[in-house]
Amino acid sequence: MTRPALDDWIQGLPASARQAVPAHRPVPRHLLDAAGWAELIATLATADWELFGLWGDEAAIHVALHDPGAGTLAVLSRACPDQSFPSLGHVRPSAIRLERAAADLYGLISSDGPDRRPWLDHGKWPHSRLFAAAPYDFLPVDGAGVHQIPVGPVHAGIIEPGHFRFHCNGETVVRLEARLGYVHKGIERLMAGRPPFEAIKLAGRLSGDSTVACALAFARAVEAAVGAAVPPRAVLLRAVMAELERIANHLGDVGAIANDAAFALLQAECSALRELTLRAAGASFGHRLMMDRIVPGGVDADLDAPGAAGLDGLIDVLRARLGRVVEVYDAKPSLLDRTMNTGIIAPELVQRFAAGGYVGRAASRGFDARKSPGYPPYPELAFEVPVRRYGDVHSRVTIRIEEIGQSLGLLRQLLDRLGEPGADGLRAPLPAGGGEGLALVEGFRGDILAWVRLGGDGRVARAHLRDPSWFQWPLLEAAIENNIVADFPLCNKSVNASYSGHDL
C-alpha cells in the first residue's frame, strides 16, 4: 500500500479540482470542488493522514489534516452551497461528532454521515434545529440482564456537567455512551465581530484549566494571520506560563486519580503541591490560573526578580517532594491494582482518532505539538516526550508524572534564558489588515487547534477552537468497556477530557 504524502497529493490534484486560498498562514489552505472532496474521502480510506479538526463556516466546511510521516499540516475546504457535504465520518470516525456539531452550529449537514443525531443542540436555543428537543436516541443494547444506569448531567462531585448512559450486565459495563453539550456557551459566535484583544478573553475561557494554552493558540493564530512578530522575552514568558499550567494540572489530576481509588494521602500531598504551584503563578503573574496574561502580539505581565526567585524555589520544592509521591504510588499494591490493566485504550484507537496528550502518549502515539510542527521557544530547548504502550490508567498516570519532571526542566531552562526584565517590549502591535491563520499549541491535555479569519477591519470574522477533548471523549467510551462501573471514575479522571472545551 502506498502512503502518499499530503502535500504531494494536493499538488497532484487536477487544477480544476483545487484552488489555493491566498493569505492563509502558516500552512496552505485549498478549496476543493466536489470531485476533489470525493477524491479526498477515497484517499483517506488508505492514507495515514490524521484528522486534526473539522469546522463549519458560512456555507463552507473546513478540515485540518496532518501527515504524520512528513510532519505537515494542511487545511482543505469545500463550498456547501446547498448546506450539505459528503461525510468524512466513514473514513475518519473522529469526524462524526465534529460533523454533528457543524450541523448544529452552522446548519451544514453531512449528507451521508454515519450518525446524524443532534449533538450540541438540545433544542433549547432560539434557532434550534427541528426535532432537536426530542428525547435523545441512545444507541440500543439488547441482551438478558442488561440494565441502564443514567448519570448526570449533574454529577455527584465538583465537576462539569454531562450525561453518561451506561448499559451494564451485572457490574460490567457493556456500553457507555456520553451525551455532551450541556455547557455550550456559543463562544465562536461571541468571538465574531470582536477585535482580537477582546476575543482572546473568550478563548481563555474555552476551558479554564487550559486558559494559558487556549489563549496562546488563539494568539498564535491571530499573529500568523497578520504576520506579527512576538518579542523574544514575551515568547519565553508565554512558555513559562504554559509549563506552570501543565505542572499544576498534572499534579491535581494525579492526586485526584489516587483519590478515586480511595487513597486520600496522595490526594492531600498532590493538592498541596498544586496549591504551591498556583500561589507561585499568582505571585509571579498576578493571577493564580494566569488568565488574560497572554494577548495577541505578546504578553501582558512581566516576571520580576522576586517572581523569578519564587519560581526557582518552586522547582526545588516540587523536585524534592514529587520523588516521594512516586515512591508512595509505586509501593502501594492496592493502588496499583486499581490503576493497572484498567481502562485500556488501545494504540490502534488512539492512532485512528489522533488522540493527543497523555491519552495518545500512553498508547504509543508520541505526538507533541511542541516538537512537531514545533513553535518557539521549544525548538531551542531540551526536553523529552515520554511514551508508553499499554494505554491503561497506570500508563496515563506515569506519563503525567514524567511530564511534570520534563516541564520542571523546561522551566529551569526558560528562567536561565529570561534574565532581568529588559528594555525590549513585551507586546508587538498587530499589523493592520486581515488574513487567515492556524495554530497548534500543546496544552496539558493535548494539542489545541485554533483557526481564525480576520476581516479587513482587523476584527474576527470567524474563529474556531478545537479542544483536544474532541478526540478523547469517544475513547473514554472504549476505555470503560468490559470494566466495572466502580472503575469509571478512575478511567474518567485519567482521561480528564474537558466538558467546556468540547461543548464550546
Next chain:
Amino acid sequence: MWKLIARNLLARPLTEPAPPPDEAALAALAADVDKAARARLGRSLSIRQVDAGSCNGCELEIHALNNPYYDIERFGIRFVASPRHADVLLVTGPVTANMAEALKRTYDAMPDPKWVVASGDCARDGGIFAGSYAVVGGVDATVPVDLHIRGCPPTPTQLLAGLLALLRHVARAGG
C-alpha cells in the same frame, strides 16, 4: 413485583398529610425556632455544587477549598453529593440554555431552608458570555440567589470569605 410497583405508582402516597398547626403550639414554637434552627444547622453547612455552564475555572478554585491549605471542613462546611443533603447550592457559570432545567431541578430537590450562592463573574449576569444565544443569563435568571461571590474565578480565599459570611447570616437569621 411489577404489579406492586404499578399499584404504588398509581396510588396516592401512604404518607399522611401534615396536621393543621395548633395556634397555641405555634406561638410557643416561634420563640424556639431561632434556637432550634441554630441547633440544627449549628456552625455547619452542606454544599451541593452545580456547574451551570462555567469554563471550569471556578471548579478548580472550589476544589482548592478542600486542599490542606484551606481545609474548608474545619469550619463545618462540606460538599455533599446529593441536593437532598444540601443547605446551600453553589452555582458557577453563566446559566446555559442546555443546563437551566437541570439547575432548576437540583434547586427544587433541596429541602428548605436553603440558600443559593452564585460564584464568579459570569454567575452574576452572564459576564463575558452575556448576550449569547446559548446563555440564559446569570444564576438569578433561573433560581433565586442569596449571595454572590465575585472574581474570575474567585480565589479560594474569596470563596471562603463569602461562605463564612453566609454561615454567619444563616446562624443569625435562623428564625
